[in-house]
Amino acid sequence: MFESIVAWYAPHVCIGCNRPGDLLCLGCQEGLPAATSRCYRCRALAESGRTCAACRRQSPLYSVRVVTDYEGVSKDLVRKFKFDGARAAARPIARTMNTLLSDDQGLLVLVPIPTASSRRRHRGFDQARLIARELAAQSGFDYSPLLGRLGQTRQVGSTRHQRLLQLTHSFYVRGSAKRVTGQHIILVDDVMTTGATLEAAAATLKAAGARRVEAIVFARA
Numbered sequence: 001m002f003e004s005i006v007a008w009y010a011p012h013v014c015i016g017c018n019r020p021g022d023l024l025c026l027g028c029q030e031g032l033p034a035a036t037s038r039c040y041r042c043r044a045l046a047e048s049g050r051t052c053a054a055c056r057r058q059s060p061l062y063s064v065r066v067v068t069d070y071e072g073v074s075k076d077l078v079r080k081f082k083f084d085g086a087r088a089a090a091r092p093i094a095r096t097m098n099t100l101l102s103d104d105q106g107l108l109v110l111v112p113i114p115t116a117s118s119r120r121r122h123r124g125f126d127q128a129r130l131i132a133r134e135l136a137a138q139s140g141f142d143y144s145p146l147l148g149r150l151g152q153t154r155q156v157g158s159t160r161h162q163r164l165l166q167l168t169h170s171f172y173v174r175g176s177a178k179r180v181t182g183q184h185i186i187l188v189d190d191v192m193t194t195g196a197t198l199e200a201a202a203a204t205l206k207a208a209g210a211r212r213v214e215a216i217v218f219a220r221a
């Protein structure tokens with residue numbers, strides 16, 4: 001209701017084709033080039049973004065599904081979302097992610113990667129939360145913001161290992177760990193670069209007893 005009133009006074013324009021209506025029209029959504037399905041860690045081809053057997057031995061992530069690469073329209077959409085505060089971008093971003101969840105069944109919990117608090121203060125909202133909530137509404141899976149993030153998390157370490165260690169200590173489970181035990185969790189974020197942030201979040205959840213942790217992201221940089 002409220003959103004439709006806002007849309008009436010300030011209609012959005014499609015980032016891809018300038019047509020008024022949605023921030024990303026269905027035509028331009030279908031035109032987004034699908035990301036090649038790969039192991040996020042070594043980039044070997046892999047079905048449904050599964051982590052390959054060799055990388056699984058060192059990674060807590062079962063898979064990382066990626067909608068598209070971070071370029072062109074997808075980059076414009078994410079930038080608009082992050083820097084212009086366009087909350088309306090959450091809906092089309094979630095819509096594209098939902099197409100990758102169509103084969104999933106059973107009990108799944110969608111958990112957003114929390115944004116570092118300084119950035120959230122600056123922006124006034126947490127983009128992964130908005131996307132995960134929207135994705136839950138569209139897919140019917142549960143939404144639960146189970147992870148918190150401690151303090152400042154600038155990635156200052158020089159090696160991947162150092163950065164990962166810093167990150168692992170920056171996430172924690174909010175509330176009782178019982179909410180995590182035995183769960184099948186899908187982490188939700190907008191953009192992945194190295195995957196170190198997703199790994200750290202997954203390691204925290206696995207340590208708290210999660211049965212399986214996957215991730216879904218809109219774009220891969």
Ligand SMILES: [Zn+2]
Nearest residue numbers: 014017025028
């Ligand atoms: Zn369009």
Ligand SMILES: [Zn+2]
Nearest residue numbers: 039042052055
């Ligand atoms: Zn691999």
